[in-house]
Amino acid sequence: MKKIKVILLILGLLTTNIVVATKPRKPIESHIQPTIFSLTMVMIHDVVNPPAAARFYSYSMLSAQCILAAESKEVLNPKVYIKGFPSINANRPSEANANLAALYSILETGRLMLPSGFQLEADQQTLLEKWKNEGYADKEIKASVAYAKEISPQIVTWAKIDGYLKLSTLRRYRPLKGDAYWYPTPPAYMEAVEPNWRTIKPMLIDSAGQFKPAPPIVYSAEPTSDFYKFAKEVYEVGKNLTEEQRLIAAFWDCNPFAVNTSGHMSIGFKKMSPGGHWMNITSIACNKINLSFEKAIVLHSLVATTLMDAFISCWDEKYRSNRVRPETVINRFWDIHWQPLLQTPPFPEYTSGHSVISTASAEILTYFLGDHFAYTDDSEIYFDLKPRDFTSFRQAANEAAISRLYGGIHYMDAIKNGQAQGAKLGNFVLEKLKANGVKPFIN
Template sequence: MNDYLPPSLSKIYQRLGIWAIAFMLVFVHACRVQPVDPTQPGTGSPTGKTADQYSADVAIQWASLQLKLTKTTAGFSPTVASRAYGYAGIAMYEAIVPGLPDHQSLAGQLQGLTTLPLPEANQTYNWALSANAAQASIIRNLYVTTSAANKALIDSLEKVLNAQFKESDEPANQRSIAFGQKIADALFEWSKTDGGHEGYNRNFPASYVVPTGPGLWQPTENGLKIPMQPYWGQNRTFLKANNDLPMPKPLSYSTDVKSSIFAQYLDVYAKSKNLTQVEKEIAVWWADNPTDTFTPPGHSYSIATIAVKTAKANLAKAAETFARTGIAVSDAFVLCWRCKFVYNNLRPYTYVRLAIDPKWIPFWPAPPFPGYPSGHATQSSSAATVLSDLYGDNFAFTDDSHVGREKDVSRNVEFKPRSFKSFMESAQESADSRFFGNIHTRQDNETGLAEGKKIGANINALIWKK
């Protein structure tokens, strides 16, 4: 056979060779496994019922237990408690979000949280069991110092809910439990890097040097020399957008009777002289003192629980509710405390005695930390903002969080349920309660409400759905 080819035919073969090579490259590339976003479920989605087909029982019962643990565990100040609600809420959401095809994980959206464990592709999961396992694990770690009796309650609830929600597919049950535990373990490891880990051991750090000078915070009637958690504002927020919010600024200090700041404190003093019975009830209802209650952020978490029950939400809606609310109160406390310890603003107790009436006694004792802005107002507003986004601006509910508590005999106040036409109405009353209690000025409350709305709006702006 003649090896010689005419030039025209040779060029044709060369072109065919080039096309063949190109085709093979495309074919090989197409056969390769494409990279998967590590923050999202794998290309093969889990099978079985989606998370929105389960009741909210798991979420409600764990939220209720966490409120009890916060009240009865030493060291769970409002700041420490807010953080615990944040991580527990996120754990609840991340344990079930792979079972919601239209929802998005928070991995890659929260500071320092780059990846989370993924479920096995094309395998059946029971999302109620995943949520149960995640809550049991994260709460054990967050409340590791709680009493033996409380630890028994955690174990008992986990077993009861496992028995209630397990199904006939035992491998799926075990797979679901293991996934929930992995989520909780990963989130707890992440939590150790935020600056607030084991904060219950350092509520009042003896090494802190209290700044002194005109207009700066001083110990009040409780006699505590060190303010609570002076470094909490240095902690990492969940959202970078919240961390980057500009810090508000209080009115300039002055004791001049014509100054704007004098008018603020005089207003508090005047209110103390004409409190109505209803205003006293409001002040006591929202006080939420640690050890007596689940703390102020717990009150918001309790309202979230009430919303879930009132709306008859499913597990998916409940988990997102607790995640958003937990993040809201946690970031609110970090930013509020950051501002408090930048300005070290005087409490009314100190200012009024200094500039108006040296023998004045307020209706409610001042907490042991600076005044501006109000923590109640900030966290209540932030929580109300996320809850309004989930349930609507006109969601009516009855707050029965403190029903059953013994009467406050010294102030002649009973704990009666309070009804609201919206979450923002309850946030406003929470803020007003601190003015009625004579422990915050109106500027403290107004600033807290405004900043809380910004914090909550940033949380709502996360990518919750795909």
């Protein structure tokens, strides 16, 4: 009888050990999207402007990529394709898990760089608790966090030399005199956003002006002029929008600056940036095909750095041509009370930022994941907008571009030439990657 009890006790202990040892872990890839969205939420809180948001995403993702590249030669090293990328020095603790460290570093880099980065501390704690519940050992978690905290400060130190910290010392923007030039628009008449962004050091392109687009159509109040026709098109389209066109415009609004006024009261509405939208599209695509953790991090990093350079290129042209917005022209020519469907962003019109950055991002995603990648974009659910289905990244980029006409905030030449600008920039990045042997993730 005693022997039977002993055997049963041993079997019980063995069974218990088996349960603990095989405790299911959530796939590490599933943590990428919510981790990046944590950055997005803090940027929404801080009302981070679109160019700056792309910069924050870029450095945060590069920190994760660095950790994985040090772990495996199969992971693309940023030093290979980013000129001047620093040598990262860190001793990886033997207990550290590179994947955990990479995820944590995204939040840590954001914590160190974002104005309200301290808010990410709660997200970091939540991430640690998730890992503990998934069965990761305390030693492994602590070592991984320590490893990330060695890498992130080095990335942040490198970020300090890109010119961002000098922006506040540069000459402030003053509207130019003349009907052809941009002037702050209602309802808030906000001052120009990032007029000196062209001084930021790019990640991948050679210079801010490398992809200077064709000149904008020359301003003219003559009814027979091309400019007059472009402006009239915005006016007429805006008066006859279909319900589908309204939905498209709202879906791609991505305006962190929206202000509604009623009498003497002004109410601000916060949304994710255009770059944040494309970062989430990248996450959606990676999740759909269960892309490996390493490849997913690299792809997010490449999209982020491309976004950063696309904004630098676009902003270089915006403050060169300094073209007046449709709202100002339409109020001047035809209807003083006319308002666009979307609130006019506080910076010059040419070229369309959505057209440039969406097209560039789509080129990167198309190369790595294929030209017929169908997906459902639910990025805007948080803002009470229904998901939209797309058959490819390029289709999504085209819709994002034309949404600016529907929204009443861009002329068609800014949209078309912006798309051309973005395509050239995106393909330049891809040629650089191809030259270093980087191949598509899906053949």
